[in-house]
Amino acid sequence: MKKTIQLLITFIITCGAIVFICNIPRLFNFDRSERIVKLDTSMYIQAVGETFQALSHPASMTYLTDRMKELPLFSRLFEAYLYSFELVMIAFFIAIVCACFLGYLFMVSSKLIRKIIYQLLNILDAIPDVMVIVVIQVIAISIFQKTEWMLFDIYSFGEDDRIYFFPIFCLTILPFAQLSKYLIFILRDEVEESYVEFARAKGLSVNRVIIIHVFRNVLLQLHGHARTIFLFMISNLLVMDLLMNLGGMMNFLYSYAKSMQGFSIGMIMLYIPFFLLFQLGELFVSRFRREEM
Amino acid sequence: MKRTGFRSFQFLAGASFFVVLLMASVLLPIISPNKSTDALVVLREGKKIVAVPPYSPLEFPPLGSDRVGRNLFYLLVAGAKYIIFFALIITVVRLIASFLMGSLYTFIPKWLQTSYKIFVNAASFVPVALFSFFLLGTLDKAVEYKVFPADTYLIYQLIVLALIAAPVLSVFIGEEMKEYMKQEFVVSSRLMGASNFHIWRVHVIPHFLRKSSILFFEQMVQILLLFTHLGVLQLIIGGKVIIDFGSDMPDLKTFSKIHEWSGVIGNHIREIFIAPWIAIAPLLFFAVSIFVMNQMGTALRESLQETQTVKRKAEIKEEPTTEEGDFSFVRR
Numbered sequence: 001m002k003k004t005i006q007l008l009i010t011f012i013i014t015c016g017a018i019v020f021i022c023n024i025p026r027l028f029n030f031d032r033s034e035r036i037v038k039l040d041t042s043m044y045i046q047a048v049g050e051t052f053q054a055l056s057h058p059a060s061m062t063y064l065t066d067r068m069k070e071l072p073l074f075s076r077l078f079e080a081y082l083y084s085f086e087l088v089m090i091a092f093f094i095a096i097v098c099a100c101f102l103g104y105l106f107m108v109s110s111k112l113i114r115k116i117i118y119q120l121l122n123i124l125d126a127i128p129d130v131m132v133i134v135v136i137q138v139i140a141i142s143i144f145q146k147t148e149w150m151l152f153d154i155y156s157f158g159e160d161d162r163i164y165f166f167p168i169f170c171l172t173i174l175p176f177a178q179l180s181k182y183l184i185f186i187l188r189d190e191v192e193e194s195y196v197e198f199a200r201a202k203g204l205s206v207n208r209v210i211i212i213h214v215f216r217n218v219l220l221q222l223h224g225h226a227r228t229i230f231l232f233m234i235s236n237l238l239v240m241d242l243l244m245n246l247g248g249m250m251n252f253l254y255s256y257a258k259s260m261q262g263f264s265i266g267m268i269m270l271y272i273p274f275f276l277l278f279q280l281g282e283l284f285v286s287r288f289r290r291e292e293m
Numbered sequence: 294m295k296r297t298g299f300r301s302f303q304f305l306a307g308a309s310f311f312v313v314l315l316m317a318s319v320l321l322p323i324i325s326p327n328k329s330t331d332a333l334v335v336l337r338e339g340k341k342i343v344a345v346p347p348y349s350p351l352e353f354p355p356l357g358s359d360r361v362g363r364n365l366f367y368l369l370v371a372g373a374k375y376i377i378f379f380a381l382i383i384t385v386v387r388l389i390a391s392f393l394m395g396s397l398y399t400f401i402p403k404w405l406q407t408s409y410k411i412f413v414n415a416a417s418f419v420p421v422a423l424f425s426f427f428l429l430g431t432l433d434k435a436v437e438y439k440v441f442p443a444d445t446y447l448i449y450q451l452i453v454l455a456l457i458a459a460p461v462l463s464v465f466i467g468e469e470m471k472e473y474m475k476q477e478f479v480v481s482s483r484l485m486g487a488s489n490f491h492i493w494r495v496h497v498i499p500h501f502l503r504k505s506s507i508l509f510f511e512q513m514v515q516i517l518l519l520f521t522h523l524g525v526l527q528l529i530i531g532g533k534v535i536i537d538f539g540s541d542m543p544d545l546k547t548f549s550k551i552h553e554w555s556g557v558i559g560n561h562i563r564e565i566f567i568a569p570w571i572a573i574a575p576l577l578f579f580a581v582s583i584f585v586m587n588q589m590g591t592a593l594r595e596s597l598q599e600t601q602t603v604k605r606k607a608e609i610k611e612e613p614t615t616e617e618g619d620f621s622f623v624r625r
Binding site for chain 2: 021
């Protein structure tokens with residue numbers, strides 16, 4: 001019970017801190033008529049206050065479209081958010097599953113293949129996410145020009161045109177490379193533990209030892225790394241939204257959230273599922289550890 | 294013995310790659326100033342006009358040309374010195390700032406540490422690229438209206454990009470320092486009456502310096518990736534030039550003044566389906582640089598781990614072994 005209250009307090013303070021951080025750009029103000037740039041603390045405090053006020057009734061917030069129409073912000077943002085959330089979650093789980101599979105393959109293959117896999121991962125890890133997206137788009141276009149056959153949708157037209165395959169693919173590939181590299185790194189350490197030797201000596205097969213015993217321990221270690229991967233995927237999401245013109249939340253924030261209120265709320269919305277998932281994961285891991293003891 | 298760390302093949306090869314790139318970048322405009330600035334207006338074969346800019350890599354090897362008809366390869370090589378120099382400044386400022394903040398973090402009371410950690414945790418959710426776009430957006434506009442001097446703006450950009458990720462890094466460094474200060478020799482030094490400052494000077498700084506080379510390469514890679522993102526967001530570092538392409542209607546296009554890579558990406562990312570090579574060429578430069586930096590960082594990390602394991606093995610060897618003299622047969 002005490003822990004729940006503590007968590008709740010941490011959650012609320014973090015949300016508050018996000019509002020304070022997201023409004024920092026309001027410190028700098030450019031006045032076009034007076035032709036000066038000024039550092040204005042009072043504007044900043046006012047903006048923070050307004051954001052907190054808006055947070056208490058999110059339905060009242062509005063944004064200006066390109067045609068200068070005022071529309072409710074929250075419902076639109078929430079739609080975009082759900083779409084982005086879907087993409088990130090699916091990509092995240094595909095990346096984990098693929099990385100585990102590659103890790104298994106790595107453990108059972110010969111030295112030469114191990115070296116090849118590792119070098120390929122090194123190269124994949126160095127490619128900027130922008131390049132992955134752009135190169136695949138260009139390849140798909142040139143295939144289309146030659147054969148009139150579109151591999152998959154590479155560009156979205158407007159908010160209602162939702163594409164899934166290509167964004168998920170692009171969002172998966174780099175986290176997959178990072179996760180696999182990390183996984184291989186800890187797998188190598190783990191197989192040198194004495195319990196692996198013992199299990200092998202007892203006559204358990206390699207597959208059984210790796211899949212059941214080693215992976216169970218490694219996945220617990222991976223839990224701590226998940227945060228880095230998640231944050232990395234969020235920054236990927238931004239570039240992807242812009243390059244494919246997706247109706248995701250980052251594109252929306254980039255185009256319309258100049259007032260910083262939408263920006264703050266978007267960031268809080270990003271934080272909520274992460275907080276829940278992470279706490280759940282922590283609970284799961286701690287229970288697992290306790291059982292082992 | 295296999296060479297490790299700074300003398301390993303990986304590190305030396307990477308370092309020489311950057312030395313050659315920087316030398317070429319500095320020397321190219323001096324030796325042949327026309328190569329990176331001259332524009333080829335039309336490509337002729339005899340009297341027939343074969344192509345107009347932008348030329349594809351096939352028409353104008355090795356990487357094609359930009360919209361004006363300048364050789365993209367020379368342009369990017371000439372721009373290399375700026376982007377690497379910017380990344381270097383940002384990395385150094387970021388490392389020093391986060392080391393100082395991290396040191397402070399290590400020595401402040403526990404409740405302050407916790408609240409600082411919550412703040413940093415909140416900050417880590419805000420995508421750096423989007424945040425710096427909003428933060429620098431107002432200044433960008435001010436520079437466009439010629440209210441704010443462009444040179445000062447460049448310095449502001451570099452400082453903002455350096456400090457924006459410093460809090461997150463400072464907690465990382467601080468946590469590691471706290472772990473390090475639990476070592477026996479630090480604890481006994483404190484018991485003998487060493488002040489915080491003394492411990493910081495004698496134990497913490499050397500430890501950080503040992504680790505800093507690895508952190509340096511990690512941060513360099515992070516910053517290069519950030520540059521590509523800023524390019525997509527059209528935030529151009531180091532000034533822009535606007536050229537009118539229209540014949541009767543104004544058709545304004547912005548160009549990076551100094552051809553640093555992210556600017557080239559940003560200016561041409563919208564034309565990716567018309568002339569893909571203009572945006573892909575700088576991305577290729579980025580990819581190669583990041584790969585080389587990753588390799589250099591890995592070489593250093595491996596050597597650091599190796600020295601640690603060698604030390605541990607040496608310690609094990611020094612353990613007293615049972616000799617024959619310890620036991621003797623007892624006659625009954």
